[in-house]
Amino acid sequence: MWHLTLAHIRTHTSRFALTLLAVVLGVSFVAGALVLADTSERLFEDEFRTANAGVDLTVRDAAAFDSAMGVAVERDPLPLTLLDEIRAVDGVVDARPAASGQGLLEADGEAIVPAGPSLLASWAPEPFGAFTVREGREPRAAGEVVLDVATATAHGITLGQEVTVRSETTATLTVVGLAGFGAEDGLTDTTVALVTLPAAQALLDLEGVSEIQAVAADGVTPTELQRRVGAAIGTGYDVATSQDTVEAGAAAAASRVGMVQVMMYVMAGAALVVGGFLIANTFAIVVSQRSRELALLRAAGATARQLRRSVLGEALVIGVVGALLGTGLGVAASAGLRSLVGVFGVSLPDGGTVLTVRTLAVSVGIGVVVTVLAALGPARRAARVSPVAAMREPSGPVPTSRARLAAGVLAGGAGVVALAWTLRVGAPVAVVSLGALGVLAALTLLGPVLAPALARAVGRPLTGVTGRLARESAARAPRRTAATAMALSIGLTLVVFVSVLSTSVRGFTGDAYAEVVTADYVLESARAEMLGGLDPHVHHDVADLPEVAAASRLRFGHWRDDGATNALTAVEPDTLGEVADVTMVAGSVSDLAGGGVAVTERVATERGLAVGDTLPMTFARTGDQELEVVGIVADSDAQALSTEFLLSMDTYATHFTEDVDAAVLVALADGVGAEAGRAALDEALQPYPTVSLNDQAAAAAARTASLDQMFGLVTVLLLLAVGIAVLGITNTLALSIVERTREIGLLRAIGMTRRQVRWMVRGEAVLVAVLALVVGVGLGVGVGAAAVASLGGEVDAPVIWPVGQLLAIVALTTLAGLLAGMLPARRAARLDVLAAVASR
Incomplete structure (x- = not known):
């Protein structure tokens, strides 16, 4: 019967061609989603492992959680005096401080704005630093900088050239070296500027350091060193092994690919369901057309079980071939999937495609199972027809049970x-x-x-x-x-x-946005960072313009709500009313100035909250807190501000270290026309090339x-x-x-x-x-x-x-x-x- 099954497929290949195509396309979505997940996880892990190669321990300020919605939380700086305490721990061979943050590069008067971050960090030699000098030398003085090879090559920057670095302060530095990141020329969609530690602290206006890295002595495991350092410096610090740091960073970065993966799985499900109907229909027609052939086989001694297995055997062959071709197509499309991820603002590091045994097993298994299950009904009908009945002319459609x-x-x-x-x-x-x-x-x-x-x-x-x-x-x-x-x-x-x-x-x-936001102009980052990314100086420079009546900031943040992650928005209570018409069901926006939180009607109803009640909130910086509910916001109005929870800027500063604005809403002064106001804003924003200036319609x-x-x-x-x-x-x-x-x-x-x-x-x-x-x-x-x-x-x-x-x-x-x-x-x-x- 198996030889007969294969012979039938070879003889009637055209009958199964479109059935095979349905399996191929459905499986390709599954394989593509799995390859995307494995590749992103491996590449991010490799990038973080390269960044932490040679380091056994990383000490940072403690946080209640490391990341939220794919964004690593910013921590308070560490006192430099902590370095001596760590170096004194038995088992520590060496320890070195590091400082890092955002630093926009300018070359030849033009800003270099990558799709990703503009990284400014202190230079660290091996084994602490992942960057190695390929041309020139490391920075030794405050006026020197080393750039990554990728940035220098892309923008024609050479040794000896002067570049400007804009962070909390601005400095003009001389390029003394070009460095690579491990085997790569740089980080994906990122510019890197490496300076001395004092220079980084000055540019970032940092009192202390971002983190301290330590190397263990021979015979001391990272876990043992973690225990010793933790005991020596006490609570209040996050002491993590390099492996923990790599895994946490990679997981946070890879989680941002989740949206694309979910879409791919949904598309795979739709394609496989549609394909299932096509497969079932094809086999039902083919079985009907083969009724005389099946009758002759029964008359020659074939059992009902053999006929059923023959039809399912055909489905098995088609399922295996289609699943293998679909898996190959999904793997081949991996380059396109990386571009697809880029549409959502996530750039994967350079590296090869990761194909695991799990991907092969799941993809092929799904293709085979769907095909065989779809053919199960026709196979059962083929086996149930008696030889005599099968030799007769069809009597009509089979009645529904x-x-x-x-x-x-x-x-x-x-x-x-x-x-x-x-x-x-x-x-x-x-x-x-x-x-x-x-x-x-x-x-x-x-x-x-x-x-x-x-x-x-x-x-x-x-x-x-x-x-x-x-x-x-x-x-x-x-x-x-x-x-x-x-x-x-x-x-x-x-x-x-x-x-x-x-x-x-x-x-x-x-x-909703157009109805609530009454501002004439909205300033936002052109790079679409998760938390905004606007330099806080933008607000001050714009607010001081005589053409501007009010400039009100918005900031985004994350907090933990009984294990889940929620977003919140911080506002300026004293100026928000001049740029937005926010309807309060209870309380007022001004009540936020005294602390507390405002929630939406939906949240208040679901949780039974009223003004004067308290809401438990967990922040990465300050841990578990009880904030008083000082207002209830209309649902649609809060949606325009991208949140269900509102804080004041002062409350935000208490619980968050991040110092970037998500947006600045600008209302022009009376008598100032739109064109005059835009011209004044454009001039004030010249030092900030990453700011996007939109009128209300464009912002909506x-x-x-x-x-x-x-x-x-x-x-x-x-x-x-x-x-x-x-x-x-x-x-x-x-x-x-x-x-x-x-x-x-x-x-x-x-x-x-x-x-x-x-x-x-x-x-x-x-x-x-x-x-x-x-x-x-x-x-x-x-x-x-x-x-x-x-x-x-x-x-x-x-x-x-x-x-x-x-x-x-x-x-x-x-x-x-x-x-x-x-x-x-x-x-x-x-x-x-x-x-x-x-x-x-």
């Missing part, structure tokens, strides 16, 4: 109730997901029952003989029609869902720019799943032509022309596509509206209908259906009439 009908009705009813309940009163996103899955399950189970009536109803506009025949052909093969339409409708459901959700989210996000649009990128990317990837489903129509019709050869021959014999045959097949393809449109658009609109209503529990989120996009989806899907039927129609029209009539 009562159990299947009952399960479909229950699933559909539960799904509709969940979505309707969400639309009416709002519900968590999980309820929306369960509702959508319930309706999809119901359509899958009840598809063969609903398909005939839906096909005749949707196909009513198809007139004439060819139109009626197309309708009846789709109606009398309900399982085939339902499976083909469902594959396409799932893809369309996801595309429409994303379209409705993205349009609504963009709309209310932009509108910037709020949705990242959403546009994300939703656009998801839509493009989902269209691949739709493409698989459209190819499924071609595949199904092509196989059905073989099944209906005699029928088509008889139609030709009684006078149907080749042109009419072509239009009959094309009409059936369009009918299936439109049937999928009705289901996909209807379900996508419903789930999208329910998802927006679910978000309404957190923000005021009205549904905004993307009418233009929906019309485009309808037109393109109809056209795709017509194109999908062209090849099968051509094949049907070219059948020899006599040979077709004589076929059985």
Whole structure:
């Protein structure tokens, strides 16, 4: 039987070509996501390991947590006197202090603004420093600097040239050396300036040092040294081994790739589900066409089990081949995935692609399992047909069992109730997901029952003989029609869902920002750093302009909330009212000046908070704190400020070390026109090349720019799943032509022309596509509206209908259906009439 299985696949390769493609594309998403995760983790780990090579211990100021949302927290500096205490510990061979921070480079009067950080650090020799001089020498005096080779090469900087470094203070330094980072020329998307420790402290205005690194004596393990140093210097310091530092840093950096990974997994799921329908449909048709062959095998002594194993064997071969090809495609696309990560502001270090045994096992396993499971139903039906029954002409469609009908009705009813309940009163996103899955399950189970009536109803506009025949052909093969339409409708459901959700989210996000923020101009970093990245001097220089009536700062931070990470925004209570119209349900913005926190209505309701209550908050710098609730903010207004928790700048300074602004909201003075105000601001911002100056409209649009990128990317990837489903129509019709050869021959014999045959097949393809449109658009609109209503529990989120996009989806899907039927129609029209009539 195994030889027969392989022979059948070789003989009918074209039947399984599109099935194989569906497996390949689905598995490629899975493999790509796994390769991205492994590669990013390994590359970040290698980078941090290089940075800590030769160092056994790192001492920093203690923090309640190391990182939040992929951002390492900034710590207070260490006193330099701590260096002598560490050097005196038994087992410490040497220890050296280090200072680091942001330092923007300028060469030939032009700022060098990388996509990533502008790093300023103190020079350290081996084994403390990861940078080694390749040209020139190390810095020895306050006026000297060493640059990384990558930056110097990219900007034509040579030894002896003067560059300017802008940090807390500004200095002009002479380049005395060029250094590489391990085997690389520098850090990815980063400029590096290395100066002496006193120079770094002066530029960073740092009283003390950022950290102290220590090397253990021979025979002393890092863990033992960690214990000894911790005992010697006492609590209040974070004493970490190099391995702990590497793992923590790599994990924080790699976590920022998580969004792309989740999207890849979602796309993989969609592609595999759509592919599953195509696989099941293909095998069902092939088994039906082989009924006589299977009957002869049964008559020759083959058992039902052998026939079932034969069909599953075909699925196994296709699954293995498709999974291997898909894994290879996912690995080959790894370079593109790195660019994809870059869209979200995360640059991976240079290095090779990481392919692990786990990736191979999971990718191949998923491809094989999905293919075999999809073929399980057709295999069982093949085994259940008796030899005598299989030799007869087909008597009609297989009736749907009562159990299947009952399960479909229950699933559909539960799904509709969940979505309707969400639309009416709002519900968590999980309820929306369960509702959508319930309706999809119901359509899958009840598809063969609903398909005939839906096909005749949707196909009513198809007139004439060819139109009626197309309708009846789709109606009398309900399982085939339902499976083909469902594959396409799932893809369309996801595309429409994303379209409705993205349009609504963009709309209310932009509108909420424009309604709340009344400032004439908004200053933000052009590099989109997680915490903002604006030099605090920007605020002072702008606020002092006579053309400016008010300049109010915003800062972002993270805090731990019972193990989870939450974001917060710090504001200036005395000036916020001049640049924003924030509605307070209770309390006032000015109450923040005395300390405490303001929360949104949603948070207050969920946690039972009122003004005067306390909210437990954990900060990296100050640990567990109890902050008084001094105000409750309207949900939509707080959303415009990117938070559900508001602090004052003074409270922020108590609990955070970070000293960068996220934005500066600027209101022009009375009588100052927009052009005059912009000119004054442009001149004041000349020393700050990383600042982006936007008017209110541009700032509101910037709020949705990242959403546009994300939703656009998801839509493009989902269209691949739709493409698989459209190819499924071609595949199904092509196989059905073989099944209906005699029928088509008889139609030709009684006078149907080749042109009419072509239009009959094309009409059936369009009918299936439109049937999928009705289901996909209807379900996508419903789930999208329910998802927006679910978000309404957190923000005021009205549904905004993307009418233009929906019309485009309808037109393109109809056209795709017509194109999908062209090849099968051509094949049907070219059948020899006599040979077709004589076929059985």
